[in-house]
Amino acid sequence: MFYLSIFFQYAAQYLKTRMTYRGDLVVEIFSDLLFQAVNLIFILVVFGHTALLAGWSREEIIFIYGFFLVPYAIFSAFFNIWDFNDRYIVKGEMDRVLTRPIHSLFQIIIERMELESLFGVITGLAIMFYAGSQLGLELSWYDPFVFILMVIGGAFIYAGIFICLASISFWSDSKTDIMPMMYNIGNYGRYPVDIYNNVIRFVLTWILPFAFVGVYPAAFFLGRTEWYTYAFLTPVMGVVFLSIAYFLWNAGVKRYRGAGN
Amino acid sequence: MNVIEVNKLRKEFKSYSSRSGLKGAFRDLFTRNYKVLRAVDDISLQIKEGEMVGYIGENGAGKSTTIKMLTGILTPTAGEVRVNGMDPHREREKFVRTIGVVFGQRSQLWWDIAVQESFRLLKKVYKVSDEDYNTHMKEVIETLEIEPLLDKPVRKLSLGQRMRCELAAALIHNPPLLFLDEPTIGLDVLVKMKIRAFLKEINKKYKTTILLTTHDLADIEALCDRVVLLDEGKIIYDGRLDELQKNWVEGKQVHFEFQELVEVSSLEELSKDFDVKWRPGERKNQWVATVEGDDDAVSRLMSQVMLKHAISDVKINQVSTEEIIRNIYEEGIIHG
Numbered sequence: 083m084f085y086l087s088i089f090f091q092y093a094a095q096y097l098k099t100r101m102t103y104r105g106d107l108v109v110e111i112f113s114d115l116l117f118q119a120v121n122l123i124f125i126l127v128v129f130g131h132t133a134l135l136a137g138w139s140r141e142e143i144i145f146i147y148g149f150f151l152v153p154y155a156i157f158s159a160f161f162n163i164w165d166f167n168d169r170y171i172v173k174g175e176m177d178r179v180l181t182r183p184i185h186s187l188f189q190i191i192i193e194r195m196e197l198e199s200l201f202g203v204i205t206g207l208a209i210m211f212y213a214g215s216q217l218g219l220e221l222s223w224y225d226p227f228v229f230i231l232m233v234i235g236g237a238f239i240y241a242g243i244f245i246c247l248a249s250i251s252f253w254s255d256s257k258t259d260i261m262p263m264m265y266n267i268g269n270y271g272r273y274p275v276d277i278y279n280n281v282i283r284f285v286l287t288w289i290l291p292f293a294f295v296g297v298y299p300a301a302f303f304l305g306r307t308e309w310y311t312y313a314f315l316t317p318v319m320g321v322v323f324l325s326i327a328y329f330l331w332n333a334g335v336k337r338y339r340g341a342g343n
Numbered sequence: 344m345n346v347i348e349v350n351k352l353r354k355e356f357k358s359y360s361s362r363s364g365l366k367g368a369f370r371d372l373f374t375r376n377y378k379v380l381r382a383v384d385d386i387s388l389q390i391k392e393g394e395m396v397g398y399i400g401e402n403g404a405g406k407s408t409t410i411k412m413l414t415g416i417l418t419p420t421a422g423e424v425r426v427n428g429m430d431p432h433r434e435r436e437k438f439v440r441t442i443g444v445v446f447g448q449r450s451q452l453w454w455d456i457a458v459q460e461s462f463r464l465l466k467k468v469y470k471v472s473d474e475d476y477n478t479h480m481k482e483v484i485e486t487l488e489i490e491p492l493l494d495k496p497v498r499k500l501s502l503g504q505r506m507r508c509e510l511a512a513a514l515i516h517n518p519p520l521l522f523l524d525e526p527t528i529g530l531d532v533l534v535k536m537k538i539r540a541f542l543k544e545i546n547k548k549y550k551t552t553i554l555l556t557t558h559d560l561a562d563i564e565a566l567c568d569r570v571v572l573l574d575e576g577k578i579i580y581d582g583r584l585d586e587l588q589k590n591w592v593e594g595k596q597v598h599f600e601f602q603e604l605v606e607v608s609s610l611e612e613l614s615k616d617f618d619v620k621w622r623p624g625e626r627k628n629q630w631v632a633t634v635e636g637d638d639d640a641v642s643r644l645m646s647q648v649m650l651k652h653a654i655s656d657v658k659i660n661q662v663s664t665e666e667i668i669r670n671i672y673e674e675g676i677i678h679g
Contacts, residue, residue: 084470091467099455178451180416181444182468183436336418336432339356340411 085188092192100198111201118205121147121272136277141216142304143273148209149303150272150296153236155202160195161241164261166248177340187245187331210303219303232299232313235320239294240268242323245331252334264290271296287312294319345425346520346552347390347413352422354383354408382408384576385422392519393550395542397563397584400573401672406556409573410524413554414444427520440469443513447525450505451512452497458508459493462515469516476515483511486541503534510538514545521545523555527562539565560664574672587667595641599648600656601628613651617644 100107125147129140170176170190179189214221247260271292275283286293299316301309359375361367383405390396400406411417412424415431415438424431429438445451452461466476484490487507492500500508506526513521523542527535543566545551557563563570563584570587572580580587610621610630618635632648634641641659649657 088467091464095453095456095460095464098460174449177411177416177446178449180435181414181439181442181451183440184468185436338417340408340417 085184088184089192093195093197096195096197107198110198114199114202115205118151118202122209136274138274139217141213145210145213145217145219145304146274146296146300147272148206148211148213149232149300150236151202151206151209153233153240153295154268155199155206156233156237157240157244158199158202159197160191161237161244162196162199163190163194163244163248165194166190167251171251171338174340176338180335180338186335187328214303217304219305225303228302232302232316235317236295236299238320238324239291239316242320242325242327243290243292245324245327249327249330249334252337268292268295273297291319291323344392345389346392346394346427347388347554348423348425349386349388349413350423351385351387352383352409352412352424353381353385353420354405354412354417355420356380356382381576383412383419386573386576386578388571388578388581390552390554392552393546394569395546395553395555395567397567397570398554398556398573399560399563399570399668400556404573405576406573407524410522410554410556414442414522415439440516441518441520443516443518443521445509445513445521445523445526447506447523447528450497451509452505454498455496457494457496458489458500461497461508462493462512465512465515471516475517479517480511480515483514486544487511487537503530506530506534507538510541517549518551519549520552521554523553523557525557526555527557527559535559535562542566560668564664572668572671579671584664588664595634595638596660597632597634597641597645598624598656598658598660599630599632599652599654600624600626601630602653602655604628605630605652609651610648613647614644619644 122144125140125143128135129143133139135143170179176186179186179193182189243264244261247264250260267286267290269292270278270282270286271294274297275286275293278286283293294312294316298309298312302313357377357379359371359377361371362376386409398406398409408417412419413426413431415435418432427438427441429441431438451465452458453464462480484493487510489504489507489511492504492508497505497508510526527538530538539562542553542555546553553566555562555567568583570580570582570584571578605628607621607630610632614621614632617640620633622631622633623629624631632644634644645657648654
């Protein structure tokens, strides 16, 4: 309860600050939209050359992309702590965080949130509805609930991976350029895993399980029964990865060396 | 009751030293030379409720590292720490509710938002009731004279203004223990004095225990009865500030500036009844006498000398704390 109320306090403060820079906000949302449009065009270009991609149609791939945008938006809004090393370890902001009576990871999440990224949820839903109607998909009463579960699972996986990466900063104080690479690998999850070779498929399923953020859960809504087992593993994987990240973080905080001053 | 109880506290940092040259860099890739640096070396310390303690040492002596262990930021390598009856690192979230921290070089406040918004957020974070906040903070705000700054964003404040707000922010939950790491760094004399007066007041009123590190020894002189001197991670002195002065000051220095040339021999002849050492001063016709003994001896010597030689200027110097501490670090031992 306390954490929830603190979250809303920070969110209110965040919105207040953002509102004062309205122009900035509009530009940011617009550039996000543009980025998503480019990705869509890429899919269309690919399907200008072929009708099926390993048995998946154009609309199905677009649907997967739409689904992917939703957990990704939640991740970007709350767990996008790619600059953790630079900002908190090198500049020593972690000192301040550790003198406050709230869990350090939670503090960093609420300090770094970017609520405007949640706009991606709307874009994602719109894309899914468009592709779904093209495919003639029908909505059952339980679909929204399953959807929420899958989205949370997907966002947790993304969050888990990035928190693990951020935790590495506690052990090695040198800057790593691993973050941009991760964004790239994350994008692989938007496409059906059967188009990749087995090694990449294994990595995307069990090591860096980005496939659980896009193709696996989306397969459930597309009625692709052969992927159902994986689809229902999504929330499990989410909880597992976030837990690993949480333990790694706590272990890291114990090793925190502080910035010299 | 001891607010801070530290027993054989130690903190080691492991760092690797890189070899020189390109060839050395390649070798570093495979095997590294690790070096263990002991930043804090088995220190023991007790601080009682209501004490104001000055924690001093040169850069890199381990001051900040100690403070960071006492506030729960760093985990000790070995030793025991109990602060406010808790283990700072293990019970961090519960523990930090009972302390206030000001790092002079780092801001606790949110850069972009108004000072009062920062206060409001911190009030929620520390779960301070409206009632407590209103009575307690009203006073703090008045004493620190920050009322007119409350609606300004932190980035628009001057350093002195910001520092006073930082101090107020650290006191929102009225903590019984306050850690101040270089709270007056870079501030002008007026602001410094304001901050000192304020610290004295809260110490008297709430019996707030204060541990202070600073490079400005005037802060320590104005505030602390007790000083802890740190050198290379070890405590080299822990005791009253006036004891330190008493043990170190070897009498007083009197600077005489004479109107004409004066020989040492004549001065020595004049002062043969006193325990005195003469040395030439920096200026022409200036002589410095270091007198052992009480104030009476000093005045008698002065009258003797002035009877015989015409002087243009005379000055009595007491050895400053700064000088004492510089001496201690240069010689590395405490005598007396």
